[in-house]
Every structure is written in C-alpha cells, then in structure tokens.
Amino acid sequence: MKFWRSAQPQGLLLLAPALIVYGVFALYPMLNVVVLSFMRWNGLTADKVFVGLSNYAGILALDPVFWTAFRNTAIWTVLSIVFPPLVGFALALGLDQKIPWRTPLRALFYMPVIIAPIAVATMWRWMYDPFFGLFNAVLTSLGLQGVIQDWLGDGAVALYSVFVASVWQTAGFSMVLFLAGLQSVSKALVEASRIDGANAWQTFWHVRTPALRPTITIVLILSTINSLKAFDIVYGMTGGGPAQATQMLALWAFTQSMQLGDFGRGSAISVVLLLITLAIVIPYLQWALRREERVR
Amino acid sequence: MSGKWLRRLAASVAIVSAPATAQAQEIKFWTLSFDNPKMAKAFETIIHDFEAKNPGVTVQLENRGTDEHKSALRVAGGSDQAPDIYFMWAGLGLGGEFIKSGLALPMDKYYAQYKWDDEFIAPALSFSKQYSGGRYGLPFTFRGEAVYYNKALFEKAGISAPPTSYDDFVAAAEKLAKAGVPAFTFGGTVNWHVMRLMDEILEVQCGPEKHDALMAMKVNWADEPCATKSFEEMHKWTSKYFLKPFMGIDNNQAFNLFLAGRAAMMLEGNWLVGQLRNANKLADYGLFPFPGASRLYGFGEYNYISTKSKNPDIAAKFLDYLESTPVQQANVDLFGGPANVNKNVKSTSTEPLDLAWTKIFGQFNDVFVNGDQAFPLDVTTEYFRVINEVASDRLDPKAAAGELQKFIAARK
Amino acid sequence: MTALANPFRPAGSDRIDPVLVALWLVLIVVAALWIAPFLFIIFTSLKTNSTVMGASAFAPPTNPDWTNYAAAWTRGKFSTTVFNSAVITVVKVPLGLAISAMAAYVLSRIEFRGARAIFLLIVFGTMIPFQVLLAPLFTLVNGFGLINTKLGVILPYLAFGIPYQVFVLHGFFKELPRELSEAALIDGASHFSIFWRIFLPLSLPPLAALLILDFVATWNEFAMALVILQDNSTWTLPLGLMSFQSQFSRDYGQLNAAIVMTVLPATIVYMIFQRYFVSGLTAGAVKE
Numbered sequence: 001m002k003f004w005r006s007a008q009p010q011g012l013l014l015l016a017p018a019l020i021v022y023g024v025f026a027l028y029p030m031l032n033v034v035v036l037s038f039m040r041w042n043g044l045t046a047d048k049v050f051v052g053l054s055n056y057a058g059i060l061a062l063d064p065v066f067w068t069a070f071r072n073t074a075i076w077t078v079l080s081i082v083f084p085p086l087v088g089f090a091l092a093l094g095l096d097q098k099i100p101w102r103t104p105l106r107a108l109f110y111m112p113v114i115i116a117p118i119a120v121a122t123m124w125r126w127m128y129d130p131f132f133g134l135f136n137a138v139l140t141s142l143g144l145q146g147v148i149q150d151w152l153g154d155g156a157v158a159l160y161s162v163f164v165a166s167v168w169q170t171a172g173f174s175m176v177l178f179l180a181g182l183q184s185v186s187k188a189l190v191e192a193s194r195i196d197g198a199n200a201w202q203t204f205w206h207v208r209t210p211a212l213r214p215t216i217t218i219v220l221i222l223s224t225i226n227s228l229k230a231f232d233i234v235y236g237m238t239g240g241g242p243a244q245a246t247q248m249l250a251l252w253a254f255t256q257s258m259q260l261g262d263f264g265r266g267s268a269i270s271v272v273l274l275l276i277t278l279a280i281v282i283p284y285l286q287w288a289l290r291r292e293e294r295v296r
Numbered sequence: 297m298s299g300k301w302l303r304r305l306a307a308s309v310a311i312v313s314a315p316a317t318a319q320a321q322e323i324k325f326w327t328l329s330f331d332n333p334k335m336a337k338a339f340e341t342i343i344h345d346f347e348a349k350n351p352g353v354t355v356q357l358e359n360r361g362t363d364e365h366k367s368a369l370r371v372a373g374g375s376d377q378a379p380d381i382y383f384m385w386a387g388l389g390l391g392g393e394f395i396k397s398g399l400a401l402p403m404d405k406y407y408a409q410y411k412w413d414d415e416f417i418a419p420a421l422s423f424s425k426q427y428s429g430g431r432y433g434l435p436f437t438f439r440g441e442a443v444y445y446n447k448a449l450f451e452k453a454g455i456s457a458p459p460t461s462y463d464d465f466v467a468a469a470e471k472l473a474k475a476g477v478p479a480f481t482f483g484g485t486v487n488w489h490v491m492r493l494m495d496e497i498l499e500v501q502c503g504p505e506k507h508d509a510l511m512a513m514k515v516n517w518a519d520e521p522c523a524t525k526s527f528e529e530m531h532k533w534t535s536k537y538f539l540k541p542f543m544g545i546d547n548n549q550a551f552n553l554f555l556a557g558r559a560a561m562m563l564e565g566n567w568l569v570g571q572l573r574n575a576n577k578l579a580d581y582g583l584f585p586f587p588g589a590s591r592l593y594g595f596g597e598y599n600y601i602s603t604k605s606k607n608p609d610i611a612a613k614f615l616d617y618l619e620s621t622p623v624q625q626a627n628v629d630l631f632g633g634p635a636n637v638n639k640n641v642k643s644t645s646t647e648p649l650d651l652a653w654t655k656i657f658g659q660f661n662d663v664f665v666n667g668d669q670a671f672p673l674d675v676t677t678e679y680f681r682v683i684n685e686v687a688s689d690r691l692d693p694k695a696a697a698g699e700l701q702k703f704i705a706a707r708k
Numbered sequence: 709m710t711a712l713a714n715p716f717r718p719a720g721s722d723r724i725d726p727v728l729v730a731l732w733l734v735l736i737v738v739a740a741l742w743i744a745p746f747l748f749i750i751f752t753s754l755k756t757n758s759t760v761m762g763a764s765a766f767a768p769p770t771n772p773d774w775t776n777y778a779a780a781w782t783r784g785k786f787s788t789t790v791f792n793s794a795v796i797t798v799v800k801v802p803l804g805l806a807i808s809a810m811a812a813y814v815l816s817r818i819e820f821r822g823a824r825a826i827f828l829l830i831v832f833g834t835m836i837p838f839q840v841l842l843a844p845l846f847t848l849v850n851g852f853g854l855i856n857t858k859l860g861v862i863l864p865y866l867a868f869g870i871p872y873q874v875f876v877l878h879g880f881f882k883e884l885p886r887e888l889s890e891a892a893l894i895d896g897a898s899h900f901s902i903f904w905r906i907f908l909p910l911s912l913p914p915l916a917a918l919l920i921l922d923f924v925a926t927w928n929e930f931a932m933a934l935v936i937l938q939d940n941s942t943w944t945l946p947l948g949l950m951s952f953q954s955q956f957s958r959d960y961g962q963l964n965a966a967i968v969m970t971v972l973p974a975t976i977v978y979m980i981f982q983r984y985f986v987s988g989l990t991a992g993a994v995k996e
Contacts, residue, residue: 010899011818018811018870019826025867026833029844036844042397043370043847062706064678064699091738099732100715107982108739114978116928118946119970122953123749126964130541131553134748137765153484153544155690168745229837232930236950242484242543243684250839257843258935259367260674261397270840281835285828329955358940361954368938371846377856377939548958556761 030274036267043263055268066269069247072159073228073273076248080227084167085219088174095175096182106179110172117169121236124165128152128237152238155245162237162246169233170226174219181215182208221284228277249273321353321607323614326369327383327599329359332570338627346617353610363486366390373399378604380611386423386433386596387669389676395432400600402430406612415619419663420637423596433598434615435637440594441492441565441666442585442656444572449477449560450582462500462588469537472560480533481559483550484543484687487680488668492563492593494530494683495667500588501526504664511670517701527686527696534687543688565594566635569649583652585659592660595669596637678703753777753964760960776961777969783956784966788941789948790973792858796944797926800862800869804922805915807866808873813903815874816881817889827878833871838864839931846935856939864932869925873918880914881907920977920984927974945970 037055041048059066095106112120127134128151136148151161185208193207231250234240240247240255247255249269257266330336343355358379360368365383372378373394382399384391394400403424407413412434413421420435445458450468453475459465469479482490499507502522509515510523517523534542539559542550554562555575562568563586572578586593599618601611617623621640624631634643634654643650668676682700685691691699716724716732752760754772781787815827838845845864846855854860884907892902908915930946937943940951949970957963 008818008820011814011820014810014899014903015814015826017807018830018874021807021863021866022830022833022870025845025848025864026836026838026841026870027829029841029848030836032844032848033841036847043843058706062703064681064703091735094731094735097728097731098715098717099728099735105735105739107979109742111975111978112742114924114928114974115971116930116946116949116974118928118930118950119967122949122963122967122970123745125953126752126960126967127745127748128544129549130544131549132760132765132960134744134765141764150541150544153541153688155543155685155688158544168742225835225837229839231839232946235931235934236953239485241487241684242688243681243690245690250837253840254842254931254935255677258371258846260677261370261393262674263843263847266843270843273837273840277835277837277840285832285835359955360940361951364951364954371855371935371938376853546957548956552757552761552958 033267033270033274036263037271039264039267041263042261043257051264055264058265059268059272063265065244065247065252068244069249069252069269070272072245072247073230073249073276075159076163076230077224077227079163080166080170080230081220081223083163084170085174085178085216085223087167087171088176088219089178091171091175092178092182096179106175109175112169113172115169117232118236120165120169121233124162124168125152125237128161153242155242158238158242159246162234165237166230166233170223174223177215177219177222178212181212184215185211217287224280225277228273228280249276321610323353323355323381323605323607323611324358324379325355325381325383325599325614326358326360326365326372326379328365329361331567332574332630334570334574335630338630342618342623342627346614349617350610350613353614355614362488369394369399372602372604373397376604378602380605380607381599381601381615383436383597383599384433385666385669386435386598387665388426389669389671389673391423391433391598391600391669392427393673394600395427395429399602399604400432401603401605401608402432403434403601403612404430406434406601406616407431410612410616412616412619415621415639416637417639420596423598433600434619435596436599436619437597437632438594438635438637439565439567439597439632440592440635440653440656441563442583442593442653443561443587444554444564444568445561445582445584446554446557446559447580447582449475449557453477453560458582458584459587460584465587466532469533473537478539478559479537480561480563481539481550481553482542482563483545483547484684485546487684488666489547489550490534490542490687491667491680491683493533494526495664496563496586496589496593497526497529497533498523499591499593499664500586501529504591504662507664511667513671513675513704517704518698520697523697524694527682527693530683531686531689531693535689543684566632566653569633569647569653570630572649573647578647578649581649583649583656585656591662591664592656593666594663595665674707675704749964749967752960753968755961757958757960773961776959776965779959780952780956780962780965780969783962784948784952784969785940785943786945786948786966786969789943789945792937792942793927793945796858796862796865797923799858800865800926801919801922803862804866804869805873805918808870808918809877809908809911809915810903811870812874812877812881813899813907816878817902817907818899827874830871830874833868834875836868838868842931842935845932849936854936856937856942858942860936861929861933861944864936865926865929869922873922876914876918877911880911884910917984920981923977924974945973 038050038052039048040051040055091109095102095109130136130148130150130153135151139145139148149157152158189207189211190203193203198206229250230248231254234246234248234251238246240251250273253266253269253273255266256269257263330339339357343357346355347353369382369384378399384394391400416435417438420438424431424433424435449472453468453472455468455471459468472479480493482493484490498510502510502520506515506520506522510517510520539550539553550562551571553559555577569578572581599615601608601615605611619638621638624636624638624641628636628641628643629645631637633645633650635657636643643654645651667679671679678700682691682696685699686693686696716728748766751766751768753776754769754774756773759769811830815823849855849860849864852860854863888906889902892906897905928946929944930950933944933947934950937947943951949966952966953963
C-alpha cells in the first residue's frame with residue numbers, strides 16, 4: 001500500500017486547509033443559493049417553505065425591475081469588453097514607444113486600479129454633482145451649458161456616467177497586460193519584417209497583432225468576468241437609481257435578499273447571473289486547459 | 297517617567313478588576329446619526345448620567361445613516377448580533393415589519409411598571425397600540441412635516457400670505473416661477489424625499505379615507521381617479537416647480553441649496569428648525585402646513601427593545617430615564633421642542649418657527665404617515681420607482697397608478 | 709528609463725520621429741485628464757462649504773482649510789476603520805498565501821487520483837463573481853455565529869482568494885525542474901520539508917507579486933464586508949467611507965478629506981511596490 005506510506009497523507013495535510021476553506025465558504029454558498037432559490041424565506045425567521053419555481057416565475061414575469069437589471073448587466077458587460085481594453089490598448093501602444101516619462105506615465109494610468117471601487121464611486125459621485133461638481137463647472141466655463149446633464153440623476157445617461165468612472169478605473173489594468181504582451185513580441189521578428197521592407201502599419205498588423213492574440217483573449221475574458229462583478233461602483237454611485245435605471249443583477253439580488261428580505265427571489269436572481277457566468281466561462285476554461293496541455 | 301507608568305498600570309488594574317465588584321452590563325443602542333452636533337452632546341451627557349446612577353452598566357450608542365440603519369437592522373434580525381435598543385419609525389411599514397419578524401419585544405410589563413401611559417401624549421402613544429401581540433416600543437419623538445419657505449423669495453414673487461388652499465398653493469408656485477424662482481428643492485437619490493410631495497398630494501386629492509384605503513392596498517389604485525390625478529399633479533410640480541436637476545442630488549444637498557436661496561420651499565419635518573438654528577438662518581424662514589390637507593403629515597419615532605437583548609430590564613430602565621421629565625425638559629429644544637412626547641414637558645422657546653409648530657400641532661386632530669411607513673418594504677420600493685419614473689418624465693402620469701397596482705396585484 | 713537615452717527615435721533610426729512627438733503630447737493630455745479627479749478631490753478637501761458653493765470648482769484653494777481632515781477623521785471614526793482594515797489585511801494576506809502555496813505544491817508535485825479534478829474545481833473559482841453569493845454567504849457566516857467579527861470576513865476572503873493564487877503558483881511550481889523535488893525525496897526528505905526548504909524560497913518572486921495584489925484586493929473589499937460587518941465598531945475603511953457619504957454629504961470639504969484619507973494608504977503602498985504590481989498581474993495571465 002503505497003498510498004499510506006508517504007506522499008498521500010502529507011499531501012492531504014498540505015492540501016486540506018485550502019480545500020476546506022474553499023469548499024465551505026465558496027462552493028457551499030454556491031450550492032446553497034440554488035437551494036434557496038426554490039424556497040420562500042425572509043432571512044429572519046426559521047421557516048423556509050419550498051415553493052418550486054415560483055421565485056423564478058416571480059422575477060421573470062412579475063418583477064418590474066428584473067429585466068431592466070438584466071438589460072443593464074448585458075449593456076455593461078458589452079461596454080466593459082469593448083472600451084476599457086481599447087483605451088488600455090491605445091495607452092499600451094503609446095507607452096511602448098521610446099518617449100520621455102514613460103515609467104511615471106504608466107504608473108499614473110495604472111493608479112486608479114488600486115483604489116477601492118467604493119472610493120472611486122464616492123469621488124465620481126462628487127465630480128458629477130450637478131451644482132458644484134467638476135464636470136458641470138468645466139462645461140459652464142467652456143460655455144457649453146447646453147451639454148450639462150444631471151449625470152447620475154437622468155435615467156437615460158446615468159448608466160453611462162457610471163461606466164465612464166469604471167473606464168477610468170479599469171483601463172490601466174488592460175494597459176498593463178497589453179504592455180506585457182507587446183514586450184513579449186520578439187524584437188527580432190519585428191526587426192526582420194522591417195528589413196523585409198514592411199512599413200510600420202504592416203509590421204503592426206501582420207507581426208505584432210497575431211503575437212498579441214493570447215493577451216487579447218485574456219484581457220477580454222478578465223474584462224468579462226470583472227464586468228459581471230460590477231457591484232461596488234454602482235452601489236456607491238447610484239444605488240441602482242434613479243428609478244432603478246442603473247440596477248444590475250448582482251445588486252438587485254443583494255437588494256432583494258438583504259434589503260427587502262426576500263431571500264428566495266434574491267437567490268433566484270443570483271442563480272440566473274451564475275448561469276450566465278458559467279455560459280461565458282466554461283468555454284474559456286476549456287480553451288485555457290487545451291492551451292496548458294499544449295504548453296506541456 | 298516611571299511614576300506615570302505606574303499610575304497607568306494601576307489604572308488598568310482597576311479597570312480589569314472593576315467587573316468583579318459590579319456585574320458589567322452593556323446596552324447597545326442603535327439609532328440614526330444626529331444631524332445636529334448638540335444632539336450628540338446631549339446623548340453623551342444622558343448616557344454618562346445614567347451610567348453614573350447605575351454602576352456597572354454601560355450604554356453604547358451606534359449611529360447610522362437612514363438607509364444603512366434600516367438594512368443593518370434587517371440583518372441584525374436574522375443574526376444573534378442585534379442591539380438591545382433600536383430606533384425605528386413607528387408606522388406599520390417600518391416599525392411594524394420588525395415587529396412582524398419578531399425583533400421587537402412586547403413591553404406591556406414595562407408600560408405597567410413605569411406607568412408610561414400617564415407620561416406621554418396620546419397621539420405619540422397610539423403607535424404602540426396598533427398590534428395585537430401587545431405594546432411595542434416607546435415614543436421617542438413625534439414628528440410633523442410641513443412647508444418651510446424662504447420669506448425673501450416669497451416677497452420677491454409678490455406672495456403676501458402663505459397659501460391656505462391647494463389651488464392657492466399652485467398659484468403661488470406659478471408666481472414664484474414667473475419671478476424666476478423654483479418653488480421646491482428636493483433630493484432624488486434618497487427616494488423618500490420626493491415621495492413626501494406625492495404623499496401630501498394624495499391626501500389632498502383623495503381625502504383621508506380614500507388615501508388610507510389606498511395605502512392599505514384595500515382599493516385598486518388603477519380604479520381610483522384621485523390616484524391618477526395625484527400622479528398628474530405630482531408631475532406638474534416636478535416638471536414646472538422643482539429646482540433642477542433634482543434626481544441626482546440627495547436631501548442634504550437640497551438643504552444646502554435651500555439655505556443658499558436657490559429655491560423657495562422645502563417639505564420638511566420639525567427637525568429642520570434645529571438645522572436652521574445651527575446655520576443661523578432661523579429668521580429668514582417661515583412655515584405653513586401643506587395647503588389643502590385635512591390631516592397633519594407626520595409620524596412617530598420610537599425606540600424598541602429587541603427580543604435578542606440579554607438585559608431587557610436595564611434597557612427599559614434606560615428608556616424610562618431617557619424619556620423622563622427632567623431629561624426631556626433639559627433638552628426640550630432637541631427633542632421636538634413644542635412637539636415633545638412627554639406631556640409634562642413644556643417648550644420655553646419664543647422662536648417664531650417653534651411657535652408656528654405649536655400652532656400646527658394644535659390645529660390638527662389627526663395624522664397620516666409617510667408612504668414608506670405605511671406600505672410594506674417591497675411595495676415601498678415600487679412606489680419609489682413609480683414616483684421617480686414620473687418625476688423624471690419616463691412614465692406617463694396617467695399610467696402610473698396602473699403600474700403600481702400591477703405590482704400590488706402580483707404580490708404573493 | 710533606458711528609453712530616455714534617445715527619446716522620440718524609433719529603433720534603428722537616429723532621427724526624431726514627429727509622429728512620436730505628437731503621440732507623446734496626446735499622452736500628456738490624456739494623463740492630465742487621468743489625474744484631474746485626484747486634483748479636484750484634493751482641492752475640494754481643503755475648502756470650506758461656502759467656498760465650494762461660491763467659487764469655481766477647479767480653482768485651487770486659496771487659503772487651505774486643513775481642519776476638514778481632523779474633523780473627517782473623528783466623524784468618520786477613521787482610527788477604528790483603519791485599525792480594522794489593517795488587522796484583517798495583516799492576518800488574511802499571509803495566511804491566504806500560505807495555504808494557497810501549500811495546496812499548489814501538492815497539486816503540482818504529488819500525483820494522486822483526483823488531483824486534476826481538484827485543481828479544476830479550484831480554478832473554476834476564479835470565474836465566480838462572489839457578489840452573486842452575498843446572501844448565502846451572510847446566511848452561512850451567520851450560521852457560524854461570526855457576524856460582526858473579523859474572522860467572519862477573513863474566512864470568505866480566504867476562500868475567494870485561493871483560486872487565483874493556487875492557479876498562479878501551480879503554474880510556477882510546474883515549471884520548476886522535476887529533479888529538484890525528486891532528488892530530495894530520494895534523500896528521504898518529507899514533502900513538508902521540500903515545500904518549506906526548497907519551494908518556498910524559490911517562489912518568493914511570485915509570492916511577492918501575489919502578496920501585493922492580495923493586499924490591495926483585501927484592503928479595498930466592500931461588498932462582503934457590507935453584509936457581514938454591520939456593527940460600526942467592526943467596520944473597515946471602505947464601509948466607513950460609504951457611511952460618511954450617506955451621513956455627511958453636506959460637508960463637502962470633509963467628504964473629500966475622507967476620500968483622500970481612504971485612498972492614501974493603498975496609493976502609498978502602490979508607489980513603493982509599483983514594480984510588483986505589474987509582475988503580479990502578468991504572472992497568471994500572460995506567461996511567456
């Protein structure tokens with residue numbers, strides 16, 4: 001019995017703490033949320049009643065906010081996949097050149113990433129203040145009074161106002177990944193293509209971009225996952241308002257459970273968001289594993 | 297150096313050994329954050345005096361913003377970390393929710409022991425009697441809400457006397473608009489602020505009985521013409537007579553703008569007198585009840601003892617001390633002034649705004665509470681949403697009552 | 709800084725490229741936009757309410773009002789929240805790294821049935837937005853009686869930190885030569901001592917990078933703390949700021965002073981350990 005002689009018990013001991021904590025505090029809640037989504041429970045009393053699919057029917061058919069939150073989450077995800085990576089890519093391209101102050105500029109663009117999202121929310125909420133905030137003051141002094149908005153109070157623009165703050169916070173993240181990717185493109189390859197008579201654009205398009213493909217994939221995947229996590233910044237800037245116009249699935253699930261005391265509906269919303277996440281993430285996981293096998 | 301060190305050591309030994317002589321008992325008291333620094337000071341003194349009279353007892357005060365306080369209590373209700381005493385609005389939709397969920401302790405025993413029924417004014421006590429399971433909570437304050445106005449701006453618009461009927465009121469708003477002055481300032485991010493105007497308009501348009509039936513969800517909102525009319529009136533105010541923009545600011549910001557003379561009126565409670573006093577602006581403002589409403593808009597604020605309290609007797613003793621005549625009389629301006637809940641307490645203020653409140657409290661026999669205190673939580677959330685949709689021109693006011701009814705009908 | 713030797717000159721050329729100069733100017737302008745929020749917040753934090761309401765929003769304060777900081781410090785109970793955040797971070801980050809490293813070692817170096825499945829199960833966790841699980845997490849922590857305790861947030865923090873750390877360290881350990889552990893095993897060393905004596909010292913660079921990333925993540929975490937830490941004596945820095953915003957938003961100078969004080973610690977750490985941030989980010993994502 002090689003099993004008990006040496007490696008296994010030791011391995012088990014080393015593995016156990018991580019496995020237990022992860023199992024209890026990450027996997028179990030994920031299973032529990034599914035169970036709770038079939039219950040009626042106010043979170044306060046002991047009685048939970050099994051109600052079948054009625055929570056799902058409730059959110060899908062009767063809840064006037066669910067589909068707004070669903071739509072906003074979709075819009076937010078798409079925007080998050082497009083804009084922060086684009087800005088980050090542009091910044092990375094620029095900061096990959098031989099220009100002065102390269103390092104401090106990189107540091108500056110990355111800085112918002114390390115600030116607490118709730119602090120970013122508070123900062124931007126103040127900047128968006130319609131009376132004394134930065135934006136409207138700048139617009140007024142430029143003579144652009146017509147452009148002035150109630151940035152966070154107008155349901156038609158509020159989601160995008162919050163998103164701009166999010167771009168400011170997250171673009172640096174994509175930038176750093178792209179910079180790393182750009183630097184990994186072999187100098188020799190670039191040099192060779194130049195000698196072959198390719199102009200800068202051709203070099204960029206035919207040599208550097210293909211080499212960046214893995215980086216691009218990773219940035220897009222991480223942006224997707226992070227966008228589904230959007231909670232703090234919305235909570236801090238609008239709380240889902242005005243009139244639920246910036247409500248998101250994660251925040252609405254929280255509101256239903258923790259503020260309105262309907263754990264069943266809250267859990268059902270969580271399950272919907274989990275399913276969406278899995279639908280996006282599982283293909284990625286398969287891709288990542290194939291890639292790892294290849295590397296091996 | 298070493299002498300100081302020794303003294304410190306001795307002091308810490310004393311602290312460590314103190315619980316041995318007297319049973320250490322801690323009362324946790326969760327309440328709202330005080331918008332007035334004097335209130336914080338007053339509570340400090342009250343707690344200090346109470347602790348001195350009751351050795352071994354400590355009272356720990358925890359303050360939160362309005363919405364945080366509500367959600368913290370909800371969470372506390374489900375955990376074993378609840379406070380001993382908590383502040384809550386006494387209406388069925390707020391205080392009542394926590395009573396329904398079992399967080400509040402019936403206090404009949406203490407009502408008998410401390411003879412509280414002889415000590416409080418009747419309208420304030422009424423909120424403790426609305427439940428079948430017993431008496432819950434003890435009155436803390438009684439709040440009335442009315443319209444504060446900027447005297448100079450009224451004068452500028454040529455309004456000589458406060459309006460007394462709803463039509464006069466709209467006419468006054470129109471005059472203000474003509475003079476380039478927005479009538480009202482509200483903060484839309486805290487949903488309950490704009491809601492106040494809707495509540496008042498419903499009271500005016502539907503009358504007390506119908507309004508109560510609507511809030512109790514006993515009649516169909518969509519079938520009541522007065523409900524639809526109210527949303528239309530509401531939209532008239534938000535579109536023509538509000539300081540804009542208002543959806544992106546909170547009530548605090550609105551108050552700053554009111555102080556700065558950017559709008560003529562605010563629909564606020566009697567607590568605003570204290571805030572105006574702190575800002576040294578008392579003389580600039582006047583007060584009148586919402587024109588056309590036959591009842592006073594207001595609510596009771598209560599302190600409840602929690603079922604999770606390990607020392608409910610001491611909690612009750614503290615509440616009795618807090619509401620006692622000497623303590624209330626000493627802080628009368630802070631605890632409601634002319635609207636103090638203790639019937640033995642007399643307001644000494646000669647301040648015109650306080651006198652105006654005394655008059656208003658004497659003028660009405662009946663009270664209707666704020667919408668978020670009348671509705672259950674989920675309906676309140678939807679009520680907020682519908683009002684905000686109308687206020688920001690995203691929902692036709694004609695369809696608003698139907699929208700709200702749709703939600704009410706779909707509830708489990 | 710090596711680029712500074714010949715700025716604006718593309719590789720293989722010694723002439724200044726005007727396109728690069730233009731690009732640089734654009735970047736400077738964008739950088740000014742990027743830094744504007746910070747300046748605006750700092751300026752406002754030094755103004756009185758009447759200055760904020762009366763004067764131009766982006767004017768620097770003429771006579772700085774430093775009292776906002778002291779007032780916000782007391783009102784926002786910063787001494788409590790900074791302390792709580794510090795304790796939670798100091799306990800959670802090293803502990804999390806230790807158990808992740810142990811697990812990563814086992815999964816990359818000891819062969820046993822199910823290792824692959826366990827690894828996949830853990831990596832799966834990197835994809836799960838825990839924001840979705842706030843209510844069941846609250847129920848769970850409450851079930852353990854840990855609401856309003858530091859342990860009550862540390863345990864879920866650990867659980868949601870493990871996946872990414874295991875993923876990164878697993879990748880790193882895999883690339884270390886096999887002979888390293890095999891030789892030691894033949895010499896009779898236990899896995900504990902191989903992990904402790906050989907692997908841990910070798911993995912200091914990725915550990916440093918993960919340490920710094922985890923510090924920031926833990927320090928800034930808001931949503932989980934929001935549901936688990938209800939008692940304001942247990943609040944962390946982000947919770948304190950949110951509460952400040954909802955209670956004292958009238959006092960513009962103090963609000964902005966509170967923002968500055970919340971943001972400052974992480975910013976200082978970032979300035980000092982800048983290099984590691986980048987390597988930590990790229991370690992897991994792009995290893996080439």
